[in-house]
Amino acid sequence: DGGITQSPKYLFRKEGQNVTLSCEQNLNHDAMYWYRQDPGQGLRLIYYSQIVNDFQKGDIAEGYSVSREKKESFPLTVTSAQKNPTAFYLCASSKGGGRTDTQYFGPGTRLTVL
Amino acid sequence: AQKITQTQPGMFVQEKEAVTLDCTYDTSDPSYGLFWYKQPSSGEMIFLIYQGSYDQQNATEGRYSLNFQKARKSANLVISASQLGDSAMYFCAMRGPERALTFGSGTRLQVQP
Numbered sequence: 698d699g700g701i702t703q704s705p706k707y708l709f710r711k712e713g714q715n716v717t718l719s720c721e722q723n724l725n726h727d728a729m730y731w732y733r734q735d736p737g738q739g740l741r742l743i744y745y746s747q748i749v750n751d752f753q754k755g756d757i758a759e760g761y762s763v764s765r766e767k768k769e770s771f772p773l774t775v776t777s778a779q780k781n782p783t784a785f786y787l788c789a790s791s792k793g794g795g796r797t798d799t800q801y802f803g804p805g806t807r808l809t810v811l
Numbered sequence: 812a813q814k815i816t817q818t819q820p821g822m823f824v825q826e827k828e829a830v831t832l833d834c835t836y837d838t839s840d841p842s843y844g845l846f847w848y849k850q851p852s853s854g855e856m857i858f859l860i861y862q863g864s865y866d867q868q869n870a871t872e873g874r875y876s877l878n879f880q881k882a883r884k885s886a887n888l889v890i891s892a893s894q895l896g897d898s899a900m901y902f903c904a905m906r907g908p909e910r911a912l913t914f915g916s917g918t919r920l921q922v923q924p
Contacts, residue, residue: 728910730911730912732912737916737917738916738917739815739902739904739914739915739916739917740856740902740904740912740914741914742911742912745910745911747910755911785854787854787856789856789912794910795910796842796843796844796863796864796906796907797844797861797863797906798844798906799846799858799861800846800858800906800912801858802848802855802856802857802858803855804853804854804855805854805855807854
């Protein structure tokens with residue numbers, strides 16, 4: 698089955714630690730995205746990538762880093778510089794970067810800072 | 812800059828009735844896409860329906876239809892024959908030249924038996 702997988706489903710981090718969230722897709726999509734969702738709010742863009750080895754900052758990129766070494770994978774690292782990382786993180790992908798391209802989402806990772 | 816506004820934090824509807832979820836948008840770009848997503852309590856965002864800014868017809872997908880009024884910059888979602896499984900958060904989103912989606916704050920729909 699084609700789709701987007703994210704792991705882990707739940708993640709706990711101590712203050713000062715870096716953690717990496719995994720996102721993999723087998724839809725053969727070129728574009729991938731990371732969003733953050735805080736309770737009772739909509740999604741905000743962290744980073745996106747239109748092609749391999751290229752990515753752009755979104756609205757709230759500070760304290761996060763990404764890589765896109767393979768078309769299928771777009772991991773997100775939450776660094777210790779992110780002041781308030783507790784949130785729900787959603788990865789998405791789309792066939793292309795055009796206005797009509799639908800983004801499909803993974804099941805999400807819930808990150809809690811202890 | 813793009814902006815999506817959803818003014819209904821919560822809505823109730825009786826099972827089997829229709830419900831309209833409001834969405835207004837703001838953009839200076841003549842070419843854009845409008846999307847609706849459903850987010851059940853599990854958290855996953857499920858794509859429901861898409862409307863392009865140049866589409867002449869309102870989009871429909873099964874029980875979902877999009878009431879697109881371009882001059883008023885509104886893209887309301889209509890769910891017909893509501894089911895208990897429709898209870899969820901619903902988000903309106905826009906995609907323009909920035910390529911990524913801009914989301915509204917969402918509407919929580921509760922379907923009552």
